[in-house]
Amino acid sequence: MRGVAIIGCGMTKFGRREEDLVELLAEASLRAIEHAGVSDKDFDSVYVGNMMAGELVHQTAIASSLVDRINLAPAAAERVENGPASGASAFKNGLLAVASGAADLVLAAGGEKMTAADTDVITDLVSTMTHPIAEYVHGVTLPAMAAMLARLYMERYGLTERHLAMVAVKNHTNGMKNPYAHIQRLCTVEGAMSSGVIADPIRLYYACPISDGAAAVVLCPLEKAREFTDKPIRIAGFGHATDVQTLQEREDPAVLKSVKIASQQAFKMAKLTPKDIDVVELHDAFEILEIVQSEDAGFFEKGKGHLAVEKGVTALDGELPINPSGGLKAKGHPVGATGVAQITELVWQLRGEAGERQVKDPKRAFACNFGGFGNNTVIHILERAW
Amino acid sequence: MQEKFMGFKCRKCGRVMYPRHDRCLSCRGREFEEAELGKEAALVTYTKVYAIPEGIEMPPLVLGIVEFPGGVRAMGQLTTDDPKIGVKLRPVWGKLRKIGEKEVYGFKFEPVEKG
Structure with a gap:
């Protein structure tokens, strides 16, 4: 396989948007194409991460619609669906297309339009990711699964609700510095801890909002990247792993084994260890997940992730900044967009283009995107190639 | 109306599972019988x-x-x-x-x- 580089990226502001899904995808894609300086080039392939356009906006085959809108035909185009990891899966498909030699210029985009639907409808649609017989019929929701995981952590590792609030406060603080973030509002530990309970012990402030938005990146062979940019980002490694579908059937319901395996695969491919990583984006659809992923990805010892939050290790100016973008919590979580938006944030960070939220001189970055509740995980490791 | 909570026992290795899988999670066996959990x-x-x-x-x-x-x-x-x-x-x-x-x-x- 040949080396692959990201040569440009772009995204829309996340939040409640008037534009339709394809308009959002077009806005992000055109920004990425201009950022990469390839406006006059022909693309070979387009991958679009999207979870539920058919269900939410009554539009299917959106990749065909995107290439039409921004005149990328005759590029091959397809939608990639992998639950809330549709974005990272679209990116991975783009990576493989270039690595294999099948494509030389690829657009990987992701987007979702969610705010036009009622919260009940979104909650139910997302719940359909769970096992139809062993989970869904019982009324389980994703917040309920996060709650049961959080309670296990409280019992076993001494996690308290305050730690969940501290992750939320950190991510809101970072989101304040991100002009693309959905939520630009500071919150306090006390404020978070007095927000409404969704599924005890998960409160509103320990969960991500419902957002619209899109993000896109441009990929090409590493050997050609310098023709387009002085600051190419190399994809050093990736990993993708699954686990049994239900939370209860996992060897240990408190361990996200798919995160462990996918992370190990990515580190092995990159010939790196967690200590080599300077900045991280994790999938904090719920703040408990940021803590658990930070451990199972190998950054902290099992059961100690909340202590790292307490000590400020994961803050913007800490030893290992996690979610400088504000994470899903503050930046927002338009599900199909999230994986690509994580990559976009890390490209900006590595290139020193992250503005007020710039982490100090990062060289290597790590992204974790979740395609279920811990049963399907896509990991990417990026590094500067200059 | 069911009276017993049933799982699925692999006829090859004896592992009991719930919910149902078409291949055993331990040995990939394909035959199962119901077993009360x-x-x-x-x-x-x-x-x-x-x-x-x-x-x-x-x-x-x-x-x-x-x-x-x-x-x-x-x-x-x-x-x-x-x-x-x-x-x-x-x-x-x-x-x-x-x-x-x-x-x-x-x-x-x-x-x-x-x-």
Whole structure:
């Protein structure tokens, strides 16, 4: 396989948007194409991460619609669906297309339009990711699964609700510095801890909002990247792993084994260890997940992730900044967009283009995107190639 | 109406699983027979859900994961508002929720009375 580089990226502001899904995808894609300086080039392939356009906006085959809108035909185009990891899966498909030699210029985009639907409808649609017989019929929701995981952590590792609030406060603080973030509002530990309970012990402030938005990146062979940019980002490694579908059937319901395996695969491919990583984006659809992923990805010892939050290790100016973008919590979580938006944030960070939220001189970055509740995980490791 | 909470036992290696898989999680065996998981199970974790899905009558919906003596776990609704980790529960058949106009039945878990 040949080396692959990201040569440009772009995204829309996340939040409640008037534009339709394809308009959002077009806005992000055109920004990425201009950022990469390839406006006059022909693309070979387009991958679009999207979870539920058919269900939410009554539009299917959106990749065909995107290439039409921004005149990328005759590029091959397809939608990639992998639950809330549709974005990272679209990116991975783009990576493989270039690595294999099948494509030389690829657009990987992701987007979702969610705010036009009622919260009940979104909650139910997302719940359909769970096992139809062993989970869904019982009324389980994703917040309920996060709650049961959080309670296990409280019992076993001494996690308290305050730690969940501290992750939320950190991510809101970072989101304040991100002009693309959905939520630009500071919150306090006390404020978070007095927000409404969704599924005890998960409160509103320990969960991500419902957002619209899109993000896109441009990929090409590493050997050609310098023709387009002085600051190419190399994809050093990736990993993708699954686990049994239900939370209860996992060897240990408190361990996200798919995160462990996918992370190990990515580190092995990159010939790196967690200590080599300077900045991280994790999938904090719920703040408990940021803590658990930070451990199972190998950054902290099992059961100690909340202590790292307490000590400020994961803050913007800490030893290992996690979610400088504000994470899903503050930046927002338009599900199909999230994986690509994580990559976009890390490209900006590595290139020193992250503005007020710039982490100090990062060289290597790590992204974790979740395609279920811990049963399907896509990991990417990026590094500067200059 | 079902009386026993059944799992699926691999005819090749004997591993009991719930829910059903078409290949055994241990040995990839393809043949299974139904096996009762147990009369009682211990509560592993739980939550009280206030943002409830449509078709559930009233919040909070109390959900938990229980572990049967052989180690097989299941998720389900709890009939108590005061769950405690480790408490013994037994499966009871009942109405779970409505999905559209259809009423769905299945096992819930109720505390085992003392004495």
